[in-house]
Structures are given as structure tokens and as C-alpha cells.
Amino acid sequence: MGANENDPGDLLYWKKFLAEAGTAFEPTPEPSPSFEMLRELYASIISQYGHACAMTGERFAPAEGLLHDTLEIVAIRPLVAGGALHVSNFLCLSPAAANAFHRGHLAVGPGLELLADLSRIDPELLERLNPQGRLRVPDNPLTHPDPQALAFHRHHIFLAGA
Template identity: 35%
Template sequence: MIEEEEQRGFGERPVTGFEPSLESRVAFHRFALVVYDFRCAVSGLQFPATEGALHDRLEVVPIHPREAEGPLEISNVLVLESRIAHAFAKGWICVDDGYRVVIADRAELGDELSGQVIERRALFLPSDPLFRPASRHFQFHRMVVARYSRG
């Protein structure tokens, strides 16, 4: 006889999560741009708002990448200018626990971005603390992305 408490071999595996739909990703992307007021969190450069969800100069970048099990939530993204987004994804730029910029690899950053990416500058974040990044995601970025992405 099978006990009700016995779950091995019967039933389905627990659901661990769903991939968000394209519509929800687009809405999330647009929401992040609006919350950051179309401003790059690292350089502070502000761009004109656009009608669509995408922006030609700004990217919504996960801090703890989705492919590394990072959550799709506002506390896990930064809005960054496209070239700065690339440097952040490569780990050339990090953020410390005080929400200040750390340049991990100045040589890779190059002269073009050096004027926009200022070491120890505080991030330009949303005014509402509810929409600001969580420090645990920056810790992951420093420990994994920045450490292992640089060559």
C-alpha cells in the first residue's frame, strides 16, 4: 500500500518557474527605462524618451545574468548606455556595495569610455528605493561575471 506522504516515483516534478512571455519582457524593459528616466546608471547621461519598448542608445542589463539563474526583476537590472552595457557584461565595470562604480579593467575600457565611466562615482538610480538594484546581485556580478569574464 502506498502512503499518502510517499512521493517518490509518483506525480509530476514540482514546477520551478516559468519563462516570461515576450509581452511581459517588453513591458518589463519599458518599465525599467521609465523608472531610470531614460538615464544611464553609470554615466548619468540622459536620453530622450522613445515611444517603443526599445531604445537605440540604452539597454536594460541584468546584473546577475538570466542564463546564470538571475531573476527577471527590477532589482536585478541597470539601465546603461550601449557601450557601457557591453563593458559591464564583460566585467570591465563593476559596482561595489555602496553603489559606486569600480573599474575592474581600465585597459579594456579604453579612452572612449574613460570620460563617461568615473571610478567611485555613485550610480544614478531611481528615486524610489523599491526600484533600486539589490546589493546581492552586484555581489554575484563581482564574484562571478567580473572575475571569470576577463581574460
């Protein structure tokens, strides 16, 4: 009597079954967003924030080309850390504010209050922050910063640097 991989009473059946169960699951990779989609997202974020820095309120003229020279679009929760490719996961910031946000010198609290690490923030930037101490958000509530992304940034970037 020979080995039968289709017979549950045969050892070969179970070896084949367990080998299949041990195969690692590999999800299908997400397709990369198209250049056009990224361009539209970038333009939408700049427009939603009215060509102004969300932390300082500094206003700038619209860009003449594709990219704005004096404003940066910054992911709140980095895409490599699970951040969404959605307008609510991005802030429109001046280069100085973007740098401070990336480095964890600035963050945004649960009530959209600006949080600054006074031991690390550039004093000149601190003077330029919104005097009301709050993040300026777009008029459209659907484009407001995602509270979970802001919490991720506070916990993993802002507090991690303290």
C-alpha cells in the first residue's frame, strides 16, 4: 500500500497539510499612488490652509509652479508608520515650523493647542507661533487634522524626544 496525500489516515496527508498551513501570508502590496493623485493632494492641502502656515498663521502667495517655495506639506503620522494618504493626515507649515514638527520640538494637543518643548524649540519660531496658542485649521471640518494622527505624533515623536 503506497502513500496517499489525499487520505487523512496517511502521514503524507498531514505533512502536506501542515506544510501548507505553515506558509507565510504575504499581503498584496498597495499600489503606489499616482503622480497625479499626489499632486492633487498637495494642491488641496495648500488650498485648504489658504496658503498659510497652520502654526504661525503666516500667509504666502499662491505657488507659480507645482511646488510652493515657502510652504511645506508635512505628514502628521508618517506614511511609513501607518499614516493615511489623506488631507486630514497633513499640515501646511512654514519650513521652520515643519522642521520643528519633524524633530519633535512642536506638537498639537487634543484641543488643537500648540505644544512646544521650550528646551529645544528655536526662540525665533516660538515668537512667530499663533499668539492664541492654537493650530489654525481649514474651514471644512472634513479636512481638520486627524485626532489619532495628532496623538500618534505627540506620543511617538514629540514625547520621544523629551
